[in-house]
Amino acid sequence: MFERQVYISGTMVPESQARISIFDSAVMLGDTATESTRTFGHHPFKLAEHIDRLYKSLKVMRIDPGMDATEMLRTTQNVLQANLQCYAPDQDCWIVHNISRGLSVPGSDPTLTSSGATVMIFTQYMCLRNWAQFYTDGCHAVTSMSRAVPTQSLDARIKNRSRLAYTLAESEVKLVDPLAQGVILDIHGNVSENKGGNIFVVSGGVLKTPTTANCLAGMSRSTALKLADGMGIPAVETILQPYDLATADELFFTSTPYCIMPATRFNGLPIGDGTVGPVTIRLLNAWSKMVGLDIVKQAQDQL
Ligand SMILES: Cc1ncc(COP(=O)(O)O)c(C=O)c1O
Incomplete structure (x- = not known):
């Protein structure tokens, strides 16, 4: 072989x-x-x-x-x-x-x-198995106890393998819920990112994501912003706090493997009506169309 x-x-x-x-x-x-x-x-x-x-x-x-x-x-x-x-x-x-x-x-x-x-x-x-169900059910996003390494110490835009801070944060949220996906806050309490993904909310029809002052300039992040632009969905890069996630209409993560991973709960609270939101679904469909492959089907076929 x-x-x-x-x-x-x-x-x-x-x-x-x-x-x-x-x-x-x-x-x-x-x-x-x-x-x-x-x-x-x-x-x-x-x-x-x-x-x-x-x-x-x-x-x-x-x-x-x-x-x-x-x-x-x-x-x-x-x-x-x-x-x-x-x-x-x-x-x-x-x-x-x-x-x-x-x-x-x-x-x-x-x-x-x-x-x-x-x-x-x-x-x-x-392997997309562990994310596959989240496309339809949404995941549970949970804030970790550990904060992000300050970007003033290690610029968040440097993609590097010094992963202890991310690993600790993700292991902490798994104590709360074994299937939780981490939301890491920076030292000011602002939302930064996930151990391997960026974070977006939709509030009042506007797509919002943290600026790269405290997170990686993710390729999937820029793809989501570009798709939103092409679909006429207004988007801003701004400061987000846990309150903004808890009160958002929609919440999702972006990352290279899963592209867009919807979240339907945040720290135990339902996001919007507790189901995967329409803007998230439109963006996922647009992404599938762009790459000529049904992203959700590919992952769910692995189940
Ligand atoms: C810390 C961190 N944030 C965000 C991302 C998402 O980046 P990308 O969309 O380029 O995969 C990653 C990817 O591994 C990451 O490690």
Whole structure:
């Protein structure tokens, strides 16, 4: 059987043989820029934009990946092509980039390495099972106890693998409800984001989402805003607080795998009439139309 191929710093290896050192800064420092792109019908979605965001993260992290964005794009397309045979026609995959600074040198300067950057590119099956039911039932959005790392300490726009704060937050909301999806607040109590997604409300016909002052500039966030614009739905980027979520007509998350995940409860309270709202459904349908694939059906067929 053909085994998935992984790109590691210039070589393609079978996934079971893909290794990095225990001294890699990815392990020692969590010092890794990352991107996760998905395919629709085996075609990568917004790959150039993901790579553009990756290079912005790398620039601010002062990591040199040893190739320019054009070569990264070409290399990524090669990795995808090499692996597409592993996915059935109705299946899609993640394309993941993890780029660490390289082999850490112990001592006073954490940016010192004894190698070039470790560039890892691989694909994984896009499993949507755990989100599938939320398209029709809506999820329960719950605020975590842990707050977001202040963007003044680690700019929220840098997409990186230092994930402890997100993991803690998500594990806290799972204590409240095992199926809850986290809403992380910033240190001022404003809504920032989910561990892997952005947050939107619809109130009085207006779509609202936090500005990127405290959240990742998500690709799905910008897709939702663009679709709304094309459909004449007014949208604003603004400060949102838990009160705004509790009193919204609709609430949803956006992220690369599920695109739009409706929420019908917030901290135990029903959102609107407690069902998935019309604007959310219109946006989801428009997204499916744009990518030529029924996003909800693809996920629910996995149940
Ligand atoms: C912290 C965080 N916020 C938001 C998102 C959503 O971004 P995108 O729409 O680009 O997947 C992600 C994606 O992984 C994320 O990690």
